[in-house]
Amino acid sequence: MTPVPAPQLIALDWWALGAVIALSAGAMLLLLLEFVPAKPGSSRAAVLSLLTLAISAAAVFVARDARRSIFDGMFVHDGFTVFFTLLFCAIGAVSVLLSWDYVRRTGIHHAEYYVLLLCATLGMIVMAASNDLITIFVGLELMSLGLYVLVGFRRAHLESNEAALKYFLLGAFASGFLLYGIALLYGATGTTSLTRMAAFLSESPLRGNPMFVAGGLLLLTGFAFKVAAVPFHMWTPDAYDGAPTSVTAFMSAGAKAAGFAALLRVGLTALGGMPAEWGPILSAIAILTMTVGNVTALLQTNLKRMLAYSSIAHAGYILVALVAGGRDGASAALFYLAVYSFMNLGAFGIVTMLGRGREERVLVSDLAGLGFRQPLVGLAMTVFMISLGGIPPTAGFMGKVYVFKVALGAGLVPLVIIGVLNSVVSVFYYLRVTVALYMQEPQGEPTEVSWAAPAVVALLVTLALTLWWGIQAHDLLLEAQRSVMGLL
Amino acid sequence: MLWLIPALPLAAVLLNLLVGGRLGRKGVGWLACGAVGLAFLVALRAVLRLAALPEAQRTVTDTVYTWMRVGDFSADVSFLLDPLSAVMALVVTGVGFLIHVYSTGYMAHDASYRRFFLYLNLFMFAMLTLVMADNFLLMFVGWEGVGLCSYLLIGFWYTRPSAAEAGKKAFIVNRIGDVGFILGMLILFAWGGSLNYARLFAVAPHVFAVGSTVITTATLLLFLGATGKSAQLPLYTWLPDAMEGPTPVSALIHAATMVTAGVYMVARTHVLFQLAPVSLQTVAWIGAATAVFAASIGLAQNDIKRVLAYSTVSQLGYMFMACGVGAFTAGIFHLMTHAFFKALLFLGAGSVIHALSDEQDLRRMGGLAPRLPWTHATMLVATLAIAGIPPFAGFFSKDEILSSAFASGNTAVWILGLAGVVMTAFYMFRLYILAFRGQPRLSHEAEHHLHESPPSMIVPLAVLAALSVLGGLVGPPMQEGGHAFARWLAPVFAGGEHAAAAHHAVPMAVEWGLIALSVVVALAGIGLAFRVYLQDPGAATRLRERLSGLHRTLLHKYWVDELYDATAVRFVHGTARSFWRFWDTKVVDGAVNGVGYVFEGFSAVLRLFQTGFVGTYALFFTLGVAALFLHLLRH
């Protein structure tokens, strides 16, 4: 029995763990505060959530240059962690702002909503910040459980419940595969720690060892489910469609980023870049994901479903970066994820604002003529659509340029060509939204917009970032590269 | 200070967005025109400074900032002023300014006045970015930007279903072209390692062997992009439909500037095209074919703007023809003169339409000359210019293209070009006669409201008319060492202009012969038009009946009449119509729609998989896992 030393934390570690501590504490505080009745319609929970997320981000930001491996690598604090923690906090904050009014008007204004949102964010951070498969698994489950409940939060609502059931059953099913994959990897390498796995592999590369390869593949399957890659994507449209729209916004950005974060960390740290066997597999998945996502989106009339398929397609573009592999590929993926998160949050954010009171308007045709009646909504939606379609001068364009550039550098010309064709196809359905906004007259009752200050703030922030990163992408790119370089 | 040129219209856009509501109509108009006018002045100053530099150093770049830098790859927002982009910048800002001024009058009564100038300024920004970019990526930004603005402006009167439909068509066709552009760009980057013009062109001769598959593919793909933007076969159909937009838009975007972007791109990348003879041949043939084809369709159109639209397609064909035979200077020269006279034609047509309370059908015009004296005079100048009558601007540039084609040995291309000249002269004078001469065929209401346009519209017409007369004088033929315009562009096309060398290989006498021939051909077209449309068109039929029993010497005349009845009237009209009806509306539209249907079909099939049942989803998940394992087993 080798004695294991008790973990020793230095002061810096507390800063590094700040996000985790703050989010846990914030979630519990929110629950405890339920004992103190608030005024009806109080924004206490939302404000506290924002505060918690701000503190989390600040703590990690303070320690952004530190490189620490805490609890024997169960929690690592490196550039990668900092990047994703800040991203998740931002996603969480924007989601809180979008939820602020939405949860009230749809009748799900409970403190638990924010508790779950904070916990899911915590799960994402844990997924991105760990060098051990155990912690990654626990983080993933923490995120997933939170999301299952959030998706089904409108519990008297048939669609919401149906979405939760589908997401839950398939999510648990996928977890089974993921877990079996981890078991096989553990069997092949004797450890669940990514760094030790890397050390073991450098001594005895397990090329062709069925246990190792199969384990890796099953692991990939599990993460592919979370990022909604074809053919593990089928839950996505239904879950996104049925969930409360603010939750859809949150999960479409956060869960995908978290899935990719874990995949990247496992790939880069443990497997020393993506293993060679994965190349063709990832390529095939990337091609399928882009194509199926974009083509299926073409005929969608429901905005949420359309954006769901679009989010599948975007996972495909990010997979192209992963196929390219190496640090360049990883930094392209990080860059794209950040860009994607905000433009997608913005697009879903607008959907949260459509309709008054309990009424929700989610059809593309509901946008008819809205561009003139509500110029801000029209302008913002147009920018998000242009960006999602990868048209300059928006962030989405820069994301695609960088991903394709990296892929070309890795000699993946066919993959890039398919990617380009796909992004051209995608413009057609993004454009339909713009056409509806500016070139159609509403049939029947025109859509009202529920204006609320927090949602407008969220909209402006996402809009500004989408434009800013389209014009000045360099800083974010440097940040993404630095994050990948500092991988512990 | 180069960045100021595109930045000025952009600033106007932002100001319009922010405070446009408080400025009122007049303020918005002043803002829009002022920004573009100022941009013109800045561009002029920059070009004068450029001209002061020694010839070899006439390249100024202005890097605003770095967009992204990854290792050896860098994308800069960086502007380039060399003789080529100088010409483009001056044309775009100059003609753009005039059209802005004209629009203040033309759109005066439109409810969406502010939105119109917003789009128009945004277009100027994008177009200037396109022509002044110093790398492909930034050019692509402008390329997409002008496409977006074009789309917005075609659908400007979106309540008309035809306008929305036309916008959609333009968009789809342009996206097909864009695929080519993007893929071409990717290939250039993958092999050439850079998207910066200077760097790429410097390494190109070392990286790409002459005639190699890579460079041929890349240039053909780029050319596909150009055919989309510049409305060449087979991607031209969107342009005639684009006439749904307001007329100043047709003048600015769909005649003078945006549609020439493809020509500019080919000229800009001439270094690459010259490495790919097959691509150059393709460019020449597509250009020549489009020139004739579109002209023939133009013969039978009755909508004044559609005639001009097909004429634009045809003239763009000439520019590509020039590039294809290696005479890039001639192509850019024609681009410039065309910008003057075609903008003038559209603005004149707009003035007519404006005067007739939105009547666009040539059959309901006629006899307008005395009623609209200014419009008539300027239109006549433009018509003479496009027909290629000396000393109007179009003559010089078109003649240079034709003699370059002849000199390059592409006789077939040259003959096609000549055929285009006669048709151009014919249909343009048909338009002129039907609109301005003969008996008025106006509706009562149009007659009642008939008025000459306000000065804000007439002044730009007059300026453009002056340019259409004088613009060609910068490039008279047969100058020792090339004419002034060629000398100006020489630093850009230096070493590449093999046609220029060939040009002088043609003896002086042949040169004169060619000039005479093209003028005679143009005059023949004009004469035919007067004959058919002004002197009673029924004459042909009656003459034939009367002559049937006459002297054998008259048979020859009969034969001529019959010929012209069969060819010029029935045959040409018939062919043009069937071309338009069948090819245009069935084949090309069908193909465009077909692509859409195929994808929608796929989409419908894929949606079937999304059954909504958890069982199905789990099954596909498992199938995915099984497929992955099968893949493993194969290794």
Added chain:
Amino acid sequence: MIPISWSLALSAVLFVIGVIGVLVRRNALVIFMSIELMLNAANLAFVAFSRDMQSLDGQVFVFFVMTVAAAEVAVGLAIIVNMFRLRETVFVDEINLLKG
């Protein structure tokens, strides 16, 4: 000493039985039970490896999996109960409002 291949084989068989259960059953509760079966198969593999390598990490992992499974079961059953309340059914092939 049990050969590792025995345990692995058993674990694989149990895992596949679980997968089949998910694919063939229409009762959400039974599907869920099948998923539990898959998790247990993975647990068995962990324990077997742990035994084989004389390392406790695998067993600790199983401990975590059990905790996670317990949490998952609670949430999953809540969702299923809620579904039954809303629609009076637990059959997954009777719920497809969301599709296409």
Added chain:
Amino acid sequence: MIAPALFAVFAAIAVVSALSVILQRNPVTSALFLVVTFCSLAGIYLVLHAEFIGMVQVIVYAGAIMVLFLFVIMYLNLGRDIETGLQIALRRGVGWLMGFALLAAGVALFRHPWAAGPPAPPGPPVGNTQAIGLLLYSRYLFPFEVTSMLLLVAMVGVVVIARGRRAPGPAADLPPGAATGAEPRGDA
């Protein structure tokens, strides 16, 4: 010699009862067979010298989780599943086929030579509860703490989703019937 025999017996029981779980029409029977599977797995854990896990398996899985399952089945008062009809037969066929395909792929894959992890250090088998406890509170402290949040989420989640039919306070959600009508669906 006794260990392999025990393993074989437990394995046989586990496989048979697992098959019964997915073959039985009555969910209660399925659940009970699942308990049997879990218990035989616990036996196998004991054979593999994982005493702690074996005990936890019985207490947590067989004891807590399955009781929850049974409770829900009883609460919902479910009868036998009706599993007839072409569609269900088809699905069953495809499902079994997929399962066997997966198994066959696994078998084929593992016929290659393979090594399970680093060679075991010599010594007595490890696996006592004390050692696991030490590990949990040292090396695995962080995931252990995160798990506590996981349990918190589960508790909150269950309360949110399954609390009484009566919706709380002014923020009442719509009744089920009205909810479907109120929301226009594009893909109808």
